[in-house]
Amino acid sequence: xxxxxxxxxxxxxxxxxxxxxxxxxxxxxxxxxxxxxxxxxxxxxxxxxxxxxxxxxxxxxxxxxxxxxxxxxxxxxxxxxxxxxxxxxxxxxxxxxxxxxxxxxxxxxxxxxxxxxxxxxxxxxxxxxxxxxxxxxxxxxxxxxxxxxxxxxxxxxxxxxxxxxxxxxxxxxxxxxxxxxxxxxxxxxxxxxxxxxxxxxxxxxxxxxxxxxxxxxxxxxxxxxxxxxxxxxxxxxxxxxxxxxxxxxxxxxxxx
Numbered sequence: 223x224x225x226x227x228x229x230x231x232x233x234x235x236x237x238x239x240x241x242x243x244x245x246x247x248x249x250x251x252x253x254x255x256x257x258x259x260x261x262x263x264x265x266x267x268x269x270x271x272x273x274x275x276x277x278x279x280x281x282x283x284x285x286x287x288x289x290x291x292x293x294x295x296x297x298x299x300x301x302x303x304x305x306x307x308x309x310x311x312x313x314x315x316x317x318x319x320x321x322x323x324x325x326x327x328x329x330x331x332x333x334x335x336x337x338x339x340x341x342x343x344x345x346x347x348x349x350x351x352x353x354x355x356x357x358x359x360x361x362x363x364x365x366x367x368x369x370x371x372x373x374x375x376x377x378x379x380x381x382x383x384x385x386x387x388x389x390x391x392x393x394x395x396x397x398x399x400x401x402x403x404x405x406x407x408x409x410x411x412x413x414x415x416x417x418x419x420x421x422x423x424x425x426x427x428x429x430x431x432x433x434x435x436x437x438x439x440x441x442x443x444x445x446x447x448x449x450x451x452x453x454x455x456x457x458x459x460x461x462x463x464x465x466x467x468x469x470x471x472x473x474x475x476x477x478x
Contacts, residue, residue: 281456282449289445299331299441300452302459305476306426309434310468316433324375324402324421325462329451331444335374337418340398342381345408349379352411353419360385371396375418379408424462435476438463 279287285300292298308316339357341349349357355373358365360382371393378386378398383405390397398404406414426438442455467474 281453285445285449285452292445298445300443300445300447301439301441302456304426304438305429306436306438306463306466307434307474307476308428308436319466323424323462323465324418325424325458326417326421327442327458328454329443329447330420331441331447331455332422334419335421336372337375337377337415338373339411339415340376340378340382340386341408341411342379345379345381345411348408348411352415354411354415363389366392374423375404375421377404377406377411377414377418379411380405381408424459 288298288300310316336355339349339352339354340363341357341359343359343361346357346359349359354377363382363385366389373396376393376396376398383398383400386393386398386405403414404418422440424438424440426436429435429437440459442459443452447455463474
């Protein structure tokens with residue numbers, strides 16, 4: 223038995239119109255798909271990209287097809303895959319930094335993240351009341367080297383930012399920084415914790431086969447969401463990606 227491989231998107235950042243739903247053999251073509259404009263059922267129950275071409279679909283059509291092909295239930299995740307251009311061909315160098323950022327979806331679909339606070343010795347009470355998963359004051363920072371970085375996000379107050387910065391090897395990608403909003407004043411801890419509890423990490427990695435490309439692969443909702451809810455979450459990803467796009471690059475998204 224073969225299972226369908228799905229990937230959906232719309233015409234993003236002037237990306238070319240290409241087939242965006244990929245199916246392989248699974249079961250008789252669902253009746254619902256025959257009602258989608260431009261999609262007709264195959265002659266037999268066996269079909270693949272090589273023998274049965276799926277036409278480009280708009281966002282609503284693509285989501286409807288995914289619902290029709292749901293293998294388990296209507297609570298499956300909807301996934302977005304993008305190949306991103308990070309290389310300036312004229313200057314022959316990488317111009318887009320491979321970083322991770324945080325994103326808050328308008329419509330949440332994942333469990334709350336775990337947030338850990340690093341604070342000054344005189345800020346313990348504020349950290350305790352902020353609602354984080356845990357906290358550690360400065361006089362106990364020597365414990366950090368033996369701790370597992372198992373929390374999703376680490377926040378630091380401005381008073382200990384300098385101390386935390388020299389511990390880059392301990393935190394690695396989870397190192398608190400101002401750009402992510404994970405270094406804040408002590409009186410802003412509660413607001414920051416609530417924000418990070420609802421966040422999802424958005425990151426793209428450099429392709430192992432193409433040095434000019436980076437890959438983005440992330441979920442942005444569930445099939446049980448309405449089309450509007452899914453589109454709102456997708457728009458949030460695209461808005462965040464605009465922060466990485468270099469003006470000198472004519473095309474940022476190469477393949478969807």
